[in-house]
Amino acid sequence: MAAKDNIVLIGMPGAGKSTLGIVLAKIMNYDFVDADLVIQSQCDKTLQKLIDACGPEGFIQVENQILSDIRASKAIIATGGSAVYSDEAMRHLTEIGTVVYLKISYEQLVGRLSDFQERGVVLKGGIGMSLRELYDERLPLYERYAEVTVDVDDLSITAAARKVADALEKGV
Template identity: 55%
Template sequence: MNNIILIGMPGVGKSTLGVVLAKVLGFQFIDADLLIQEQERKKLHQIIKEVGINGFMEIENQVNASIEAERSVIATGGSVVYCRQAMSHLKEIGTVVYLKVSLSTLEKRLGNLKRRGVILKKGQTLKDLYEERVPLYEKYADVVVDEKGRDLEECLQLLLEKLDTEVEG
């Protein structure tokens, strides 16, 4: 097991769980959204506002496709699954873990989507986005962790068990 890549909707806890997982494994933690912000010297929602959805996707694809890491937990942005080149690269350098959560849970967790840098097309709802992305998360996932009814610690334990099985299997 070299790297662990976390994918999933905004608000599933990729960064939160990722930091804890990295500590437990003795890995580095990399937040791809922060890499984008660092490269562009702007917040995600500012980048989207300035260059549009397609421009942002190009930046996201380029940044994620160029991540060179070993023994790292990488938390990606929720829209990385639209970036074929990035996803191909991430699958090559590690195990892709989909953190799955229900739409109703997401609606409770998420506040202002635009401020979070969530990519919504004109007229698109969170439900539309969820239904569009879930098949992509499932397509790229090597491991799925369903967060339903689990707190952070329980999700972490489940993920560690699944990764152990993945490594041995």
């Protein structure tokens, strides 16, 4: 069994998992793993092309497999926003790290995600799914898997990363 010495970031697309993850890795002297880039690299396709090719369910299967195989130590792992659809992957990530939910309000999300239809966002409800529906569908999943929740509304990336680091020092 791997040591539980990683930090796993979950949250909505646009919550800052990748950008904040890089800053957090520097603050904590950890490696950084961007799960979306691992998926793109292993599949040799952008996330959007993969979703177009496999459909949302197919993409979730691919993501589940790749996330379940991640082996890391002392790393910040930024997951895709859809990682929480994969029970097996989330079980694995919980075993190897502390799951931190980057919580963002719907209002802030709207400001950050004007282009969410082109961002490689998995829409289980189909292409017509609204951002509100996506937010409402995923919120309970993020809350279920979160071991630490950090509200990142109105914070710069650096301030949010420091807030996460502080929360981890207190809680871990």
